[in-house]
Amino acid sequence: MSRISIILPAKNEAAALKDLLPRLAAAQPEAEIIVVDDGSTDDTRAVCERTGVTCLSSPYSMGNGAAIKRGARAASGDILVFMDGDGQHDPADVRRLVSRMEEGFDMVVGARSWESQAGVGRGVANTLYNWLASRMTGHVVADLTSGFRVARAARFREFIHLLPNGFSYPTTSTMAFFRSAYGVAYEPIKAAERVGKSHIRPFKDGIRFLLIIFKIATLYSPLKLFGPVSVVFFMLGTANYARTYLLDGRLTNGSALMWSAAVIVFLIGLVSEQITSLTYRRDE
Structure with a gap:
């Protein structure tokens, strides 16, 4: 018992x-x-x-x-x-x-x-x-x-x-x-x-x-947090580029910055995911 x-x-x-x-x-x-x-x-x-x-x-x-x-x-x-x-x-x-x-x-x-x-x-x-x-x-x-x-x-x-x-x-x-x-x-x-x-x-x-x-x-799963945030930055950058292209026919630093942020956030999430997996790995 x-x-x-x-x-x-x-x-x-x-x-x-x-x-x-x-x-x-x-x-x-x-x-x-x-x-x-x-x-x-x-x-x-x-x-x-x-x-x-x-x-x-x-x-x-x-x-x-x-x-x-x-x-x-x-x-x-x-x-x-x-x-x-x-x-x-x-x-x-x-x-x-x-x-x-x-x-x-x-x-x-x-x-x-x-x-x-x-x-x-x-x-x-x-x-x-x-x-x-x-x-x-x-x-x-x-x-x-x-x-x-x-x-x-x-x-x-x-x-x-x-x-x-x-x-x-x-x-x-x-x-x-x-x-x-x-x-x-x-x-x-x-x-x-x-x-x-x-x-x-x-x-x-x-x-x-x-x-x-x-x-x-x-x-629990960092990518489930960082992934959507990365997508939001990417979409904002794309929307800003579409606006500036239609108005001025050019790519602005703002769009490039948001695209860069999207990549960085995604990579941080990917690394965090690997760290989380190692954290929960048990030594048999």
């Missing part, structure tokens, strides 16, 4: 963990539970000690993704369960996600409904991410940024070096699994309102979330 390790990154989540950890231990009594304390200044560590849960503490905040990586390295289970430490995820859903893996999947992600999104802005952004990821992978991506997921430990550790230290580890891991032809499934869940204040900063993190869109494309 597979051993389960449950990993919860936490930064000042003591209020939520007081209720979450006992419920989690009751729902999964045989599982290894690891709380990765990401430089908390509250009594997160004390809460873990009182409930008998393993706590990995950092001397300072390294980021949500860094906590995930530290927990994945320390876990002894064959199956890794990742949950947020803010009380949004229901411990009873762990069994459903783990059960889906028995159908042959390598990762099962808890997919939130629109009602479970943290605000309209976040809901719209996540819908955009899901649409783009679905177009890139050719598979339906129901929730790209969900932090509630179950994965086979050996598969997940293959991509630890790709995971960022920030908040976008769900995006990276999902696209990495798709890129490597590992089975990914989505199981509907209902996320509760988080306990305490969110660590997401709308203005500062807005740019970061925008960059996720480009990261999705470059992480």
